[in-house]
Amino acid sequence: MTTTAEASSIIKRRRLVDAAAELFHRQGVAPTTFANVASEAKIALGSVYYYFNAKDDLVAAVTEARKGGIEALLARLDGSKQPRQRLEGLIDAWVSDRLVDALYGCPVGSLCFEVARGRGPLGEVAAQPFQVLMSWCERQFRQLGPSRDAAPHALHLVSALQGVSLTAAVLADAELITKEGKVLKRWLRSLEPK
Amino acid sequence: MTTTAEASSIIKRRRLVDAAAELFHRQGVAPTTFANVASEAKIALGSVYYYFNAKDDLVAAVTEARKGGIEALLARLDGSKQPRQRLEGLIDAWVSDRLVDALYGCPVGSLCFEVARGRGPLGEVAAQPFQVLMSWCERQFRQLGPSRDAAPHALHLVSALQGVSLTAAVLADAELITKEGKVLKRWLRSLEPK
DNA sequence: GTCTATACGGCGATAGAC
DNA sequence: GTCTATCGCCGTATAGAC
Numbered sequence: 001m002t003t004t005a006e007a008s009s010i011i012k013r014r015r016l017v018d019a020a021a022e023l024f025h026r027q028g029v030a031p032t033t034f035a036n037v038a039s040e041a042k043i044a045l046g047s048v049y050y051y052f053n054a055k056d057d058l059v060a061a062v063t064e065a066r067k068g069g070i071e072a073l074l075a076r077l078d079g080s081k082q083p084r085q086r087l088e089g090l091i092d093a094w095v096s097d098r099l100v101d102a103l104y105g106c107p108v109g110s111l112c113f114e115v116a117r118g119r120g121p122l123g124e125v126a127a128q129p130f131q132v133l134m135s136w137c138e139r140q141f142r143q144l145g146p147s148r149d150a151a152p153h154a155l156h157l158v159s160a161l162q163g164v165s166l167t168a169a170v171l172a173d174a175e176l177i178t179k180e181g182k183v184l185k186r187w188l189r190s191l192e193p194k
Numbered sequence: 195m196t197t198t199a200e201a202s203s204i205i206k207r208r209r210l211v212d213a214a215a216e217l218f219h220r221q222g223v224a225p226t227t228f229a230n231v232a233s234e235a236k237i238a239l240g241s242v243y244y245y246f247n248a249k250d251d252l253v254a255a256v257t258e259a260r261k262g263g264i265e266a267l268l269a270r271l272d273g274s275k276q277p278r279q280r281l282e283g284l285i286d287a288w289v290s291d292r293l294v295d296a297l298y299g300c301p302v303g304s305l306c307f308e309v310a311r312g313r314g315p316l317g318e319v320a321a322q323p324f325q326v327l328m329s330w331c332e333r334q335f336r337q338l339g340p341s342r343d344a345a346p347h348a349l350h351l352v353s354a355l356q357g358v359s360l361t362a363a364v365l366a367d368a369e370l371i372t373k374e375g376k377v378l379k380r381w382l383r384s385l386e387p388k
Numbered sequence: 389g390t391c392t393a394t395a396c397g398g399c400g401a402t403a404g405a406c
Numbered sequence: 407g408t409c410t411a412t413c414g415c416c417g418t419a420t421a422g423a424c
Binding site (some may be wrong): 008009012043044045047073127 | 407408409410411
Binding site (some may be wrong): 014026027028030031050065097103104105109110112114117118119123126127130131141151152155156158159160161162163164166167169170172176179180182183 | 356
């Protein structure tokens with residue numbers, strides 16, 4: 001029966017992707033080696049090449065996993081009834097992650113930027129998590145009120161969240177994320193139909 | 195007379211820093227090698243070590259040069275009479291750089307983030323350009339009106355500018371910076387005392 | 389000060405036994 | 407599928423002639 005063998009393979013592949021995602025977040029893609037990933041995932045170096053033919057394949061897999069993480073978060077937020085609650089939930093998610101993000105930056109933003117920089121071969125893949133996030137936000141803003149500004153509002157929110165993660169990491173101050181979260185929520189309320 | 199020799203040394207050192215700054219922006223710090231920098235600056239590989247004992251020294255020099263660039267920009271903006279004009283000038287500066295930034299990100303943000311990530315030994319150095327920019331913005335907002343929100347406003351502006359550079363690079367769309375610039379200017383006007 | 393040449397280590401990738 | 411061993415390249419850093 002191949003089923004168990006296949007399942008074990010899939011589990012190990014996932015373990016490699018998870019280990020790589022963690023290391024890419026903490027150190028960046030460039031300084032992370034296959035040996036790092038292998039040892040973190042407790043798999044022999046040579047075996048990594050059974051799952052990923054080259055580093056780019058691993059990077060693409062991690063980026064897609066990050067996209068999946070974003071989609072899972074947004075699906076959770078879709079449980080909230082009102083668009084404003086959903087958008088506030090997104091801000092809250094950023095604030096909850098403030099301690100890690102102030103150390104290593106946003107795991108999605110830092111990865112996608114490093115991968116997309118200078119239009120590398122993986123530029124399209126790296127854009128996807130941002131497209132998912134941006135269009136979800138745009139949809140929420142469209143439901144928030146009859147303004148024609150949904151697209152700029154979505155861009156403003158995503159930019160602010162990404163920017164504050166970067167700023168907090170550079171300045172080593174997690175509470176900047178809390179503070180910016182409050183500013184963004186006040187802004188959201190100011191957009192509500194009175 | 196050592197004067198000319200010294201001057202030539204200083205010039206070559208500057209050529210190395212400029213070359214490194216350019217390469218750090220286009221490729222990031224990690225993938226940039228001394229050989230890259232040497233060839234871009236048209237200086238032999240071995241000579242680079244006369245000016246910089248290790249890569250970290252070069253990275254620190256480039257980061258300080260970026261801080262100098264920020265200070266020069268802010269000094270130019272200080273020529274404007276009104277605080278709102280000065281803040282709008284900052285936004286305009288970002289918009290002017292949109293084509294390069296949408297390819298490689300903000301040269302200051304991407305560098306400082308990569309250097310500060312995970313609290314490396316250069317974390318303090320990398321924070322300085324951001325501190326300069328942030329406190330300048332805070333001063334402008336304080337002059338803009340008697341609001342007690344100067345610090346959060348400065349954080350919001352810097353975050354938005356950094357975030358939109360990153361987003362534009364990931365999504366390969368320079369016009370996002372133009373659009374966010376308009377949103378930010380509208381926001382500035384809304385803060386004015388009526 | 390500036391160069392060429394090179395030592396040394398590490399990383400991506402492969403070979404091949406089990 | 408998983409491992410160990412290893413090749414070849416490239417990057418940091420140094421040595422030493424000029």
